[in-house]
Amino acid sequence: MFSIDIYKERRQLLKKTVGSGLILLLGNEEVGMNYRDNTYHFRQDSTFLYFFGLDKPGLAALVNVDEDVEILLGNEPTIDDIVWMGTQPSVSDTAALTGIHQVDALSALETLVKKSFAKGQTVHYLPPYRAQAVIKLSEIFGISYAEVQERASVKLIKAVVAQRSYKSAQEVSEINKAVLVSNEMHLAAIRYSKEGRTEKYVAGILEGMALSAGGNIAYPVIYTVNGQTLHNHPTQNQLKKGQLILCDCGAETAMHYAGDLTRTFPVEQKFTALQKEVYEIVLKAEEAAVDALKPGIRFLDVHHLACEQLVDGLKQLGLMKGDAQEAVSQGAHALFFQCGLGHMMGLDVHDMEDLGEQYVGYSDDLVKSKEFGLKSLRLGRELEAGFVLTVEPGLYFIPELMDMWQAQGKLKDFINYDKLAAFRDFGGARIEDNFLITENGYQLLGEPLIKSVADIEALGRI
Template sequence: MPINYAQRRQQFLDALEGQAAVIPAAALMQHHADVEFPFRQDSDFWYLTGFDEPGAVALFLPHRPGNSFVLFVPAKDPTAEVWHGFRWGTEGAVAEFGADVAHPLEQLEALLPDYLQGAEGICFRVGRHPDLEKLVLRCWSNQLDRASRTGEAMRQLTAPCPILHAMRLRKDAGELDRLRQACRISAEAHERVRALVQPGQNEAEVRANLEQHFLACGSRGFAYPSIVAGGDNACILHYTANNAPLNDGDLLLIDAGCSVSDYYNGDITRTFPINGRFSPEQRDLYSLVLAAQEAAIAKVSPGSTAEAVHETAVRVLVEGLLELGLLRGSVDAVIEQDAYRHLYMHRTGHWLGLDVHDVGAYRLGEHPVSLETGMVLTVEPGLYISDRLPVPEGQPAIEERWKGIGIRIEDDVAVVDGGAEVLTAAALKSVEAMER
């Protein structure tokens, strides 16, 4: 199902209520010397335009019916295209991307004041695009200077984030199709590498196999730097060195997902024994994390909250850790005192979409945001048994037999009518599936 960018733009224009919005594309970022990082479009700009070139600027002008969507884009330039690739130019911006009007980017400074004239305010995110910010603020300042003569002025300068991020939080059918695609490719990669892992390999080999599959399936590549963490490395939540040998008897935690052509992402974590068999301690902890994740996923439904998902996972983990002797006290007291946080220190999930940690509020003031059909979140409880963090007062010292075990199980879950759809279900996770 195609993405309807025109429908998104109209929804955004309606929400602006007379303000003019200035939404810039991402710029190229220098890696070293004269080499740039691979280009990644700004998610808000992409969401409204589908235009994948750096440096462009989109204007949304509800006060100008008929010319409400204006794009400033890099001009066609045969010499530049020989060196850096194809550009759509102004004609392509209109014909292929639906702009009412398009101009070469170098005309932005001259034309921006006229386009903003008559708007009730400016909607622009300050602090991220200093050169463009100077132009926008100059336009606003000039409007304020004229107010004493004309009696009219832009009332405010606001950020577009609240409008756009509320829109992006609720995925439509086309977006869910893209997320399913990203999750399918990501799940296939996890299944593929688990079958290939053997003691004595290096984490880097596993990463290479993962990311080769992402690319072979036509994705852009990894959605975020892959985490391939053997043994105690799995107790480092954002471990990305990926260069250690895989030892017989250890677990391997893989947190990896791909990004498809229009930037929607998969985000999966699986943990399994490198030699194909859990030790008793590994099996106990893995079974506990899996039970917590299954209970948390069962809480995903319209009307629930991401907070309820997290609280459910925490309660199951604490109950199990008390039974295993890794915690001491009552369930409620341990949770109230955060006395489990040396073993489980992160939230159980995040929104997923164009960004891996996608935009959207989790709370509105004192109230958690209710889950609605079309929202997508990860569910990823874990346990990390190490001596990196101090054991809270009153809690038992960690026995050596538990140390160095890091486990996380993560799935991507869409809120659907009546419950949840696990988009990453093709990546197996039962105890039996993790052994061979």
């Protein structure tokens, strides 16, 4: 945890921004993996962590803005809890860690909320992303599961986004820790990528490194020879010399702040000539996008800049033609770059995504696009000092997509369909780094991680 004062100040600002009513924040519960007592690794809700810092299951909190009262709700440990898990703190002791002095049993939650209703208070809650929370809110409010999502408080969503978007010095320090561990994971991924090993073998090493550093993985490891599939997780595929690996992995610290990096590299040590050409197109696009980062620029415009750089490179490969800016405006680049350039990052690797991408990555004046190639851009708004984000251009050669567009003759003024056959088995390439937006520009988080062809080829294999 950070200091008690940090959590108290965060809650005070939240109360001031929301203005009135009762704020209900649910912590996460344990979830059974294949039976009740064999649970998945527990992960606390990130917003609950942000305002309370309490990393244990079975908690909820009520913040009565009108009466300036904060209540932590939980169940006192039983003797069975102590037998199986050791000495456990009381709910009061847990609450004291975050500066709360009023506690109640978790079973009292529904009664307390209904009392607020009876007083005419508005009850604010965030959109739930777990079935347990949907059920609980449905029971408390006496509404259908569908209505639970519909009635989530937009005022509370916007208030949370307004706080969590700007990372404090303490948060940046935690993210730096996560990125440094992520760096080591990627160096290991390159070193261990030798013929005969499986994707799962290498991915297991990477996951173990995150755990050994005291935290966990920030998201399931992506380590694959099929990099054309954007989120393709490791399989029992045996690596072969000359294949191109796309590795997207990141560590999460013990306080749950994330790192998120991607590197693309060959099995063994040498890129083929074509792999090198494609890789350097992606690298040039990333460098151009990074150079454009600064407060006041729309990330949507940085995304378009990177797309134009990719088109220029694809023209040199003979895959595209015509004016790069026009090709991007028509969406022709999306045959090869289907996702967005980046996203916010913090306590969630896709920060606050559960609150809605429109609220987190866009604004009242900028609506998220529904077009292919833009609908997956999670961040479009103007950048501000304190934002932490990823920059991750890529090129993905998806045979089914290429076949579909070719059959339709789609955007043929920009695409040389007769040249695509040579890339059907190429896979994909992505390069990703993490940045803090500063008052005057940007700061790379973590230490620089190798990404030039020469440096990747020079790194020894184990």
